Amino acid sequence: MDIVIVGGVAGGMSAATRLRRLDENAGITVVERGEHVSFANCGLPYHLSGVIPERDSLLLQTPQGLAARFGIEVLVRHEARSIDTAGHKLEIVDLTTGESRVVGYDALVLSPGARAVVPPVPGAERALTLRDVHDLDVLGEQVARARTAVVIGGGFVGLEVAENLLAAGLQVAIVEAAPQVMTPIDVEMVAPVHRRLREHGIDLSLGTTVAEITADAVVTSDGRSLPADLVVAAIGVRPDVDLAREAGLRIGARGGIVVDETLRTSAPDVWAVGDAVEKLDALDGAATLVPLANTANLQGRLVADAIVGRPTAQRPVRGTAIVSVLGLQVGSTGWNERRLRAAGKPYRAIHTHPSSHAGYYPGAASMSLKLLVDPTNDEILGAQAVGEDGVDKRIDVVATAMAGGLTASDLADLELAYAPQFGSAKxxxxxxxxxxxxxxxxxxxxxxxxxxxxxxxxxxxxxxxRTPDEHTRARIPGSVLLPLDELRSRLDELPAGPLVVHCAVGMRGYLAARVLAQHGRDVRNLDGGYRTWLDGTRTDDSTDDSTHRRTAS
Amino acid sequence: MDIVIVGGVAGGMSAATRLRRLDENAGITVVERGEHVSFANCGLPYHLSGVIPERDSLLLQTPQGLAARFGIEVLVRHEARSIDTAGHKLEIVDLTTGESRVVGYDALVLSPGARAVVPPVPGAERALTLRDVHDLDVLGEQVARARTAVVIGGGFVGLEVAENLLAAGLQVAIVEAAPQVMTPIDVEMVAPVHRRLREHGIDLSLGTTVAEITADAVVTSDGRSLPADLVVAAIGVRPDVDLAREAGLRIGARGGIVVDETLRTSAPDVWAVGDAVEKLDALDGAATLVPLANTANLQGRLVADAIVGRPTAQRPVRGTAIVSVLGLQVGSTGWNERRLRAAGKPYRAIHTHPSSHAGYYPGAASMSLKLLVDPTNDEILGAQAVGEDGVDKRIDVVATAMAGGLTASDLADLELAYAPQFGSAKxxxxxxxxxxxxxxxxxxxxxxxxxxxxxxxxxxxxxxxRTPDEHTRARIPGSVLLPLDELRSRLDELPAGPLVVHCAVGMRGYLAARVLAQHGRDVRNLDGGYRTWLDGTRTDDSTDDSTHRRTAS
Incomplete structure (x- = not known):
């Protein structure tokens, strides 16, 4: 059996090596447009700053190594130009020599990935992107000569690039069209990220687009001119489907290659994986684009199983993701509140602000958690977390609970590993x-x-x-003070009618609500307390007051 | 309704506060023998070294605070002496005045905890234990004057105490009767802990008991005299059931109070929670003792629900636990191999040695993972992990997968949060x-x-x-070298008959096994590679050679 794989990173290379493990006799050829296969795309930004000092450490495999160990023929700097699906043939061009040839296949795997989107504005040709090692080399050269940079787009990659340009000594601005960075995260959860970026001196423009890129600046929609020796476009990616489309493969409404349960495209013996294909959303079963390395790698393995006839099934995706931003960890899984609201789905939102581990043990950091739950059946719909420590663990635990079909209430009963360095008994x-x-x-x-x-x-x-001290320092306009510990003795001071109670993070508010409800009052607790309210409502994103950060109960 | 709770830490105090949230009108009295309620038992060892500098930070609640916020009457230095279960009455003694009185109850919750076991040897009265703040004060005083210490028992608490005595500047020895420390962890997994203890200068005696405690030393069963200005007994705990037994409550074969699904004891309106009660093992449903804070806290909440008539059910336990030992994180959940073998249950063991996060990103540390699986249905039976980083996350994810009924194979499909700081795409x-x-x-x-x-x-x-270099540095006796990348071309050099292949950690061995199996050879891969073999077989626990620690693939 001759198998040709187009694209030699993540999904493509996972497919190639898995195929070899499953079939010692198959002919396996990988066609890669770039100079490198199997490089660490997720590590690229960190070489800009020298956090990852050695460029070579990003090159995980070489064509020579893959030939020796796996008997895989790897053709770098070769581009697949066209597919004859009926004839089971592929035209490939050697980009070095310009020579073209046709290779046959019994099975073809497309793993072309996604291309960075560049904003269609004057001067856009000066905007660099960061998708592969070649991009990194070009960008790195400019970084060495630049003093100022503008990153267009505040998604995960944009923030990683901005952080590393800052660490490389550049003056950095971010221009983001949405009213917030990181749109998978809800607006009140992302407020700490906005603060962190600004605290570190990054010029963050939200709700702003780029009007023009000039020779030394980026001009924004509100008429500002941001100095930019260097411009990086990180507004997103779109599936690289040119080859597939020209071959007549079905392309979905989301712009990705359509595949079935076993990652088969609409053409016979042609399969596709990774960022270029549409996945199934785990919540509503609809087609979705999730350009993440974990899913691409998994699909690579699954497609190998499918090709050799082993039972396999595509896994619906939740888009579990995390990013580190200037010391903040920001993670999410499943749907966010904005998306649930837009889809008209019922949900219950929960905000908490726990410590990453026992407060009495040194190094405990406050985090913000958000859980989204279907109130009709207690199903977990999504989770978000922001903090300096332990975010990845909590997102992974919730993602695993979702995969296991546990309800939100079931999270209370999980038996998690506890010692004071790692968490809390609760x-x-x-x-x-x-x-x-x-x-x-x-x-x-x-x-x-x-x-x-x-x-x-x-x-x-x-x-x-809260306490009088806390109330004096900062309060929600219109609130009246009645400290929890005096509540029972001063119940009759409260006016008639419905009440809303609040504390710093929601816990004392919950206790107060229980007291008041049992005394017959119509009462609701402000979910997440003052802290969530503040993160959601303040628009200036000013630097935190010192009291705000501390963990309160 | 008058509710009396005996024991004011973990389970008892969780019950008291939850009861108040559920019933504003109940009379709630907590009877605590010690001077303190709701202290951080898991933090006690860390005050010995000053890692937790403030003793007061271990005192999470005061009787005054609990009265003000929860309307709970807390009687410290009061001991429950006897229960009249028929009369719904309890005799309590004020340990300060010696006065005795009788209080009635509608519901009684026993949360007496467990007592430290002291070895029955001559001089045992000099051995200190560490269960509460009073113990901490006594121990702390001795630490200030001591130069040498012997810790009897290498369980979780013994190791924490040893680490902190070492950090306090003492010369420390550990005497452990079993052939290894930390018996929930299998022997080959605990080898790095043995090495770590010895590398830090702790005199570790395994398979050794204490014969006698003299005025300045601990004499071991093999006749050595270990200098000991200070002796700490940490050989384990046993449920504190004296009160319950005298009241005629049913005590189980494991020595704990027997409770039903809703934490009810054999006496009417008497409930029990925490370290003193027998739990149900999640795997075989048998009674088991799991003296851990997470379960005690959970039971405290559940018993409150049960008492006020809310639907509740005791959760079977897996004993998920973790400890930090001199920079090593050691965690486990479920059954270990020793226990599975002893019970005659079928199992499959899997050992891996991955990096805590992407190897190309700074700070990646190697860890050892072990998974135990039922080969008949792929059920996850247990997991263990040892390493310098990321152990807690992996144990929590596997424990959550077990709670959700995911199979071991399902772990492959989990969509976990990936960025190079936090993990790997796989x-x-x-x-x-x-x-x-x-x-x-x-x-x-x-x-x-x-x-x-x-x-x-x-x-x-x-x-x-492996490579010739690796083979030259260290090898398994009798092995022949045939590097993976030369395997296909040198197949005919291999002798006839069954083969076992191995590499450093198991991955190259797996590839080699696939190649050989497809060429018709009878071949097995050494699970976990050279590294697991070495950890399991070497008995001298000598310090690692430098090559052993590095992550290899």
Missing amino acids: DPVNMLGWVDRAADEGLVATVQWHELADVLAAGATLVDV | DPVNMLGWVDRAADEGLVATVQWHELADVLAAGATLVDV
């Missing part, structure tokens, strides 16, 4: 489960940060149950 | 799933480190597929 994930269970079982009603203004306008009284 | 947990799937689907047969000698004695040839 881990933040357990606590999410308890908070959800309280809501699910009707122990408490909550108000979300974005609902508060309307609830107060409708006549509710907002009661701050 | 996370170590995913890789466990792939290795399991290869075994489950018959792609490879493996030999365990402890089976190798027998397999070779029966006539198999051991083939080292």
Whole structure:
């Protein structure tokens, strides 16, 4: 059997090596347009700053090594130009010599990946992108000579590039068209990221597009001119489907190659994997684009199984992802609130602000967690986390719980590894489960940060149950102070009518709500407390006051 | 409703506060023998060294604070002496005044915890234990004056105490009766812990008991005299069931209070939680003792729900636990191999040695993972992990997968958060799933480190597929070298008969096994490679050679 694989990174190379393990006798050829196969795309930004000092450490495999170990023929700087699906043939061109030839295949795997999108503005040809080692070399050369940089796009890659340009000593600006960076994260969860970027001196423009790229600047839609010796476009990627489209393969509404359960395209014996294909969303089963390395690698393995006839099935995706931004860890899995609202799906949102580990053990850092739950059946719909430590663990645990079909309440019962360096006897994930269970079982009603203004306008009284000191330092306008520990003795001071209680992070508010509800009051707790409200409502993104960061209970 | 709770830490205090949240009108009294309630038991060892500098930071709640916030009456230095279960009455004694009184209850919760076991040897009265703040004060005083210490027992607490005594500047010896420390961890997995202890200058005696404690030394069963200004007994704990037994409550075969699904004891309206009660093992449903804070806290909450009539059910336990030992993280969940073998249960063991995160990103540390799987249905039976980073995350993910009923193969499909700081595109947990799937689907047969000698004695040839350099540096006796990349061209050099291949950690061995199997050879891969074999077989626990620690593939 002759198998040709177009694209020698992530999905393509996973497919090639897995195929060899499954079939010692297959002919396996990998056609890669670039100079390198199997490089570490996710590490590229970190060589710009020298965090990853050796460029060669990003080159995980060489064609020679793959030939020796796997008997795989790797053709770098070769481009697939056309596919004759009926004839099971492929035209490839040697980019060095310009020579063209035709190779036959019994099975063809397309793993072309995705291309960076460059904004269609005057001067766009000066914008660099960062998708492969060649891009890295070009960008690295400019970094060495540049003093200022503008990164267009505040997604995961844009933020990684910005951080590393900053670390390389450049003055950095980010221009993002959306009102926030990192759109998989909801707006109130991303506020700490905005602050962090600005605290480190990055000029962050939100809700702003690029009007023009000049010889030494980026001109924004609001007329500012940002100095830019260097311009990086990181506004996103789109599936690289030119070859597939010209070969008549079915392309989906999302712009990716359509594949079936076993990663087969619409053409016989042609398969496709990775960033170029449309995946199935785990929540609604719809087609979705998730250009992430973990899924690409998994699909590479699965397609190998499918080709040799082993039972396999594509896994629906949740888009579990994480990024490190200037010391902040930001992770998510599943759907966010914005998407749920846009789709009209019912949901319950939960915000908590636990410590990464036991507060009495040194190094505990505060984090913000958000859980999204289907109120009709307690299914976990999504989770987000932001903090300096332990974010990856909590996202992975929730993602695994989702994969196992555990409900949000079930999170309370998870038996997680506890010692004070690693978590709490009631881990933040357990606590999410308890908070959800309280809501699910009707122990408490909550108000979300974005609902508060309307609830107060409708006549509710907002009661701050924190201490007088906390109230004096910073408060929600219109709130009245009644510290939790005095609540029972001063119940009659509260005005009639509906109440909303709040504390710093939601825990004392929950206790107060339980007291008041049992005394017959109509009461709701402000979910996530003052902290979530502040992150959601303030628009200036000013640097934190010192009290805000501390873990409060 | 009047509720009395005996024991004011972990489970007891969780029950008390949850009860208040559920019932604003209940009378809630907590009777605590010690001077403190709700202290951080898991943090106690770290105050000995000053890692946790402030003793007060270990005191999470005060009686005054609990009264103000929760309306809970807390009686410290009060001891419950007897229970009149028929009369629903309890006799308590004020340990300060000696006065006794009788209090009635509608519901009684026993959360007495466990007592440290002291070895019954001459001089044992000099051995200190570390269970509460009073113990900490006594121990701390002695530490200030001591130069040498012997810790009896190499369990989780013993190792934490030893580490902190060492950090406090003492010369430390550990005497452990078993042939290894940390018996929840299998012997080959614990080898790095033995090395780490010795590298830090701790005198570790395994398979050794204490014969006598003299005025300035601990005399061991092999006749050595270990200098000991200070002696700490950490050989384990046993449920504190005196009160329960005298009240006629049913005590189980494991020595703990017997409770039903809703944590009810054999006496009417008497409940029990925490270290004193027997739990149900998640794997075989048998009674088990798991004295861990996470389970105690959870039971405290559940018993509150049960008492007020909310639906609840005790969760079976897996004993998920972790400890930090001199920079090594050691975690486990479920059953270990020793226990599975003793119980005659079928299992498949898998060892891997992945990096904590992408090898090209700075700070990646090698870890050892072990997965135990039921070969009849691919159920995950247990997992263990040892390393310098990322151990807690992997144990938590596997524990969550077990809770969700995922199979070992399902681990391959988990969509985990990936960026190079946090893991790999194929996370170590995913890789466990792939290795399991290869075994489950018959792609490879493996030999365990402890089976190798027998397999070779029966006539198999051991083939080292590493590089000549690696083979020269250190090798398994009797192995012949045939580097993986030369395997296909030198197949006919291999002798006839069954083969065992091995590499450093198992991955190249797997590739070699696939090549050989497809060429018709009877071949097995040494699971976990040279590294697992070495950790399992060497008895001198000598310090690592430098090559051994490096991550190899």
